[in-house]
Amino acid sequence: MINPSPTSAPAPRVPVVIIGAGPAGLTVANILRAASVDCVVLETESREFVEQRPRAGFIEEWAVRALRHRGLADRLVERAQAHSECEFRIDGEQHRFRYATLTGDRHFVYPQPLLVTDLVREYAVKGGEILFGVRDVALHGIDGDRPTVLYTDPRTGERRRIDCDIVAGCDGARGVTRAHVAPDRGTVARYDYGVGWLALLAEAPPSSDCVVFGVHPRGFGAHMARSPEVTRYYLEVAPGEDPENWSHDRVWSELHARLSATGAPALTEGPLIEKRVLDMHSYVVEPMTYGRLFLAGDSAHLVAPIAAKGMNLALHDALLLADALVAYYLRGDADGLRGYSAACLRRVWEYQEFSRWFAELLHGPSSGDPFRAGSARARLRRILGSPAAAATFAESYIGKVTGPMAMTTP
Numbered sequence: 001m002i003n004p005s006p007t008s009a010p011a012p013r014v015p016v017v018i019i020g021a022g023p024a025g026l027t028v029a030n031i032l033r034a035a036s037v038d039c040v041v042l043e044t045e046s047r048e049f050v051e052q053r054p055r056a057g058f059i060e061e062w063a064v065r066a067l068r069h070r071g072l073a074d075r076l077v078e079r080a081q082a083h084s085e086c087e088f089r090i091d092g093e094q095h096r097f098r099y100a101t102l103t104g105d106r107h108f109v110y111p112q113p114l115l116v117t118d119l120v121r122e123y124a125v126k127g128g129e130i131l132f133g134v135r136d137v138a139l140h141g142i143d144g145d146r147p148t149v150l151y152t153d154p155r156t157g158e159r160r161r162i163d164c165d166i167v168a169g170c171d172g173a174r175g176v177t178r179a180h181v182a183p184d185r186g187t188v189a190r191y192d193y194g195v196g197w198l199a200l201l202a203e204a205p206p207s208s209d210c211v212v213f214g215v216h217p218r219g220f221g222a223h224m225a226r227s228p229e230v231t232r233y234y235l236e237v238a239p240g241e242d243p244e245n246w247s248h249d250r251v252w253s254e255l256h257a258r259l260s261a262t263g264a265p266a267l268t269e270g271p272l273i274e275k276r277v278l279d280m281h282s283y284v285v286e287p288m289t290y291g292r293l294f295l296a297g298d299s300a301h302l303v304a305p306i307a308a309k310g311m312n313l314a315l316h317d318a319l320l321l322a323d324a325l326v327a328y329y330l331r332g333d334a335d336g337l338r339g340y341s342a343a344c345l346r347r348v349w350e351y352q353e354f355s356r357w358f359a360e361l362l363h364g365p366s367s368g369d370p371f372r373a374g375s376a377r378a379r380l381r382r383i384l385g386s387p388a389a390a391a392t393f394a395e396s397y398i399g400k401v402t403g404p405m406a407m408t409t410p
């Protein structure tokens with residue numbers, strides 16, 4: 001039990017402080033704890049909140065293998081549905097795309113709140129400590145060899161301090177740790193997709209046994225199962241669109257239009273329990289480290305939810321960072337830490353480039369630009385018609401990255 005001291009008293013020291021209890025932070029915490037590397041997790045929200053917050057839900061099979069290898073995927077493997085194909089709908093026609101046949105890998109449909117719940121529970125079983133509800137987290141001395149993390153204790157309102165060797169910045173897109181890397185010590189590369197996505201959660205069973213991409217002149221539409229009772233839908237809208245402009249009837253009318261195809265079952269409607277407009281943009285912080293601060297997950301890079309890459313990148317970073325920290329603390333081997341940022345960024349840019357390429361296929365036909373529309377249709381015809389193009393698309397879609405970007409640890 002870390003008993004962080006008031007700033008006036010000498011502070012306890014722990015090897016690693018992890019900021020953020022999302023997929024990235026909790027994966028790092030569990031792997032460190034399993035290797036008896038002491039750490040503490042600081043989380044601004046409550047446990048209840050992080051365990052129910054609807055987010056992503058498609059985990060690539062390489063990540064499932066890696067989590068399973070570390071004893072972190074038992075419930076996931078037991079409960080998740082595996083998807084081996086997706087479907088494109090265009091001009092009233094259905095086109096199944098069997099990516100598992102081409103790659104041998106599948107997606108595991110497992111809502112992020114369930115993964116977070118599993119990781120929190122597993123960490124507690126290992127005796128790990130998460131301080132929930134903290135406020136005003138601040139980092140000091142990360143460019144030296146004795147970083148300090150300060151925060152306000154939610155129960156007493158006291159400022160508390162923990163000394164450490166390493167800070168893992170896993171506090172997501174709205175966190176505070178990224179600011180310590182950029183702008184004067186690195187770059188933040190940004191891309192704006194120029195569209196919005198109306199993100200919907202329907203209290204309705206899935207209307208297809210796979211992900212459906214509706215490519216339509218009026219705008220892109222998507223269907224993605226989340227659980228037997230809840231389905232995620234997306235509708236391309238103008239950037240900055242007000243979700244209140246989208247009534248229940250207007251949403252379902254547009255989803256039927258954009259996802260219709262001859263022979264396809266009609267969508268099963270239901271109450272909309274989430275309706276918000278995503279500003280479709282991405283960013284990448286380079287490098288992902290500064291001094292004793294190591295960023296992992298959305299704190300370092302945001303990928304627009306084009307092909308469900310966000311959580312998979314967060315897991316990739318976290319696995320690399322945790323393995324590097326274990327090597328450092330157990331064997332004095334700092335190579336993994338030295339090479340961490342470059343190793344993460346190879347896959348980050350692979351996923352960013354694919355997401356941008358795929359987005360053009362989905363958004364081109366509704367861009368209002370005939371040249372983009374024609375090019376996007378050609379892109380879709382190619383991956384549906386050419387075995388070589390299909391294989392390349394399938395590898396990127398499921399994250400089956402080979403060569404130097406391949407996941408070194410299983």
Ligand code: APR
Nearest residue numbers: 020021022023024043044056171172175297298310311314
């Ligand atoms: N102090 C402590 N905790 C913080 C702070 C802060 N200043 N700011 C944010 N947090 C917490 C958030 O409450 C959240 O629980 O950090 C956690 C970050 O988790 P995520 O946002 O889930 O980020 P990450 O772990 O990188 O996972 C990325 O989450 O947002 C989705 O689509 C994204 O699927 C991707 C995944």
